[in-house]
Amino acid sequence: MALAQADVLAGLKEIVEEVAGIPAASIEMDKNFTEDLDVDSLSMVEVVVAAEERFGVKIPDEAVTDLVTVGDAVNFIVNAAN
Amino acid sequence: MSVRRVVVTGLGATTPLGGNVSDSWTALLAGTSGVRLLTEDWAQTIPVHFAARVAVEPSEQMERVEIRRLDRSEQFALVASREAWKDAGAPEMDKERLGVVIASGIGGVTTLLDQYDILREKGPRLVSPHTVPMLMPNGPAANVGLELAAKAGVHTPVSACASGAEAIGYAFDMIRNNRADVVVSGGVEAAVHALPMSAFAAMKALSTRNDDPARASRPYDLNRDGFVLGEGGGVLVLEEYEHARARGAHIYCEIVGQGLTSDGYHIAAPDPDGAGVQRALKFALRDAGLSTKDIVHLNAHATSTPAGDVAEANALRAALGADADHVAVSATKSMTGHLLGGAGAIESVFIVKTLQDRLAPPTINIDDLDPAVTVDVVRDKPRALPSGDIAALNDSFGFGGHNVVLVFKSL
Numbered sequence: 001m002a003l004a005q006a007d008v009l010a011g012l013k014e015i016v017e018e019v020a021g022i023p024a025a026s027i028e029m030d031k032n033f034t035e036d037l038d039v040d041s042l043s044m045v046e047v048v049v050a051a052e053e054r055f056g057v058k059i060p061d062e063a064v065t066d067l068v069t070v071g072d073a074v075n076f077i078v079n080a081a082n
Numbered sequence: 083m084s085v086r087r088v089v090v091t092g093l094g095a096t097t098p099l100g101g102n103v104s105d106s107w108t109a110l111l112a113g114t115s116g117v118r119l120l121t122e123d124w125a126q127t128i129p130v131h132f133a134a135r136v137a138v139e140p141s142e143q144m145e146r147v148e149i150r151r152l153d154r155s156e157q158f159a160l161v162a163s164r165e166a167w168k169d170a171g172a173p174e175m176d177k178e179r180l181g182v183v184i185a186s187g188i189g190g191v192t193t194l195l196d197q198y199d200i201l202r203e204k205g206p207r208l209v210s211p212h213t214v215p216m217l218m219p220n221g222p223a224a225n226v227g228l229e230l231a232a233k234a235g236v237h238t239p240v241s242a243c244a245s246g247a248e249a250i251g252y253a254f255d256m257i258r259n260n261r262a263d264v265v266v267s268g269g270v271e272a273a274v275h276a277l278p279m280s281a282f283a284a285m286k287a288l289s290t291r292n293d294d295p296a297r298a299s300r301p302y303d304l305n306r307d308g309f310v311l312g313e314g315g316g317v318l319v320l321e322e323y324e325h326a327r328a329r330g331a332h333i334y335c336e337i338v339g340q341g342l343t344s345d346g347y348h349i350a351a352p353d354p355d356g357a358g359v360q361r362a363l364k365f366a367l368r369d370a371g372l373s374t375k376d377i378v379h380l381n382a383h384a385t386s387t388p389a390g391d392v393a394e395a396n397a398l399r400a401a402l403g404a405d406a407d408h409v410a411v412s413a414t415k416s417m418t419g420h421l422l423g424g425a426g427a428i429e430s431v432f433i434v435k436t437l438q439d440r441l442a443p444p445t446i447n448i449d450d451l452d453p454a455v456t457v458d459v460v461r462d463k464p465r466a467l468p469s470g471d472i473a474a475l476n477d478s479f480g481f482g483g484h485n486v487v488l489v490f491k492s493l
Contacts, residue, residue: 019147019150020147021145021146021147042211042212042215043151043211043212045211046210046211046212049207049208
């Protein structure tokens with residue numbers, strides 16, 4: 001099933017707010033997980049697992065290191081789903 | 083090198099009687115029980131339906147995101163440490179001279195069990211990546227050390243129910259031995275869960291007075307039938323005396339000695355002669371350079387078990403002789419329940435308040451004093467302590483035969 005970028009971003013905002021306590025409104029495509037959103041390596045695992053569950057995609061470990069910004073993650077998920 | 087004296091400059095606590103030191107102390111002097119029926123469904127499925135949960139949930143004192151990354155024992159450690167650090171005036175100092183020693187008897191046991199439930203129900207992929215930092219027994223100390231950027235050493239002694247007192251003794255030594263100038267020390271426990279409670283119940287260690295929970299913890303009473311599990315934690319900021327004076331800190335009192343021994347007798351039962359406890363008391367007084375005449379108060383371990391309370395009282399009588407007559411003995415577990423690794427820590431906080439206010443807290447729930455108890459128990463109401471220089475003891479014992487005695491002195 002094709003996923004729209006806007007829907008993935010909205011879902012990811014909710015996940016990051018839950019995991020890192022960053023208000024969803026301040027989470028944008030260009031935000032860096034580590035530097036802007038206080039998502040450390042352990043919390044990133046939570047984000048990835050929650051995103052896999054929510055969007056029905058697989059995000060392999062070797063891909064996670066390339067997900068530096070929220071936009072990286074959104075684009076990866078959209079491509080993986082399509 | 084001159085002798086480095088160690089003083090207490092900050093206090094923090096979250097207990098079944100209050101979410102801070104002040105509220106806990108007020109409720110303690112009023113003789114309030116912190117023991118209640120548990121409301122969780124599982125509580126009715128095990129032999130003991132009650133415990134002494136903290137009066138204020140950590141979720142009311144911390145951010146939601148902190149809560150989800152921390153075991154409950156770590157939450158207690160941060161709540162109590164933040165209060166203690168603030169109380170000490172948040173000293174500006176060289177962090178290489180700041181240490182943390184915070185103990186726990188069992189560590190993150192509820193995290194371990196909750197994650198095991200997730201593993202079985204949902205599979206390994208959903209096991210939290212925060213599990214290990216949450217369940218490790220050094221987690222409470224490590225998180226406090228991280229928050230304060232302490233670099234002189236972060237430690238976690240583990241000796242069951244003596245852990246909290248042992249942590250304070252370790253911190254005392256860190257300052258005496260010139261490893262640190264300030265050490266945040268104490269103990270926490272968060273083990274109110276079906277498994278630890280079933281396990282303690284299987285040992286016949288817990289009271290089963292389900293029809294009257296507030297009256298279940300009754301140290302020294304003839305009809306005591308076991309301890310009541312409590313949760314929470316206490317933290318003391320210990321500081322080298324000249325360091326505290328130089329920054330104009332408020333000084334509560336001094337820690338002047340400790341005695342540590344082991345029974346070599348049984349894995350769980352106390353030595354009925356209390357020989358190990360007697361030796362710990364003697365070592366502590368010798369370390370403090372005090373005589374038995376100087377001691378006016380003991381915050382006893384007294385957990386409300388049939389064997390333990392009498393063995394401890396006998397040991398005090400044997401070690402202090404006739405001077406035990408002028409020791410006001412308080413068993414505050416009658417109100418807080420037994421916080422295991424947190425017990426020696428909250429009781430040390432109470433001793434500091436006792437010396438400050440010159441008031442020994444009461445022991446509640448003694449209807450019939452056990453005639454085998456030959457020490458002077460403070461019952462029902464607080465008792466005024468003498469003016470002048472006074473000293474008080476905290477003793478704590480743990481499964482495994484660990485004995486710890488700490489000596490506090492007015493200043």
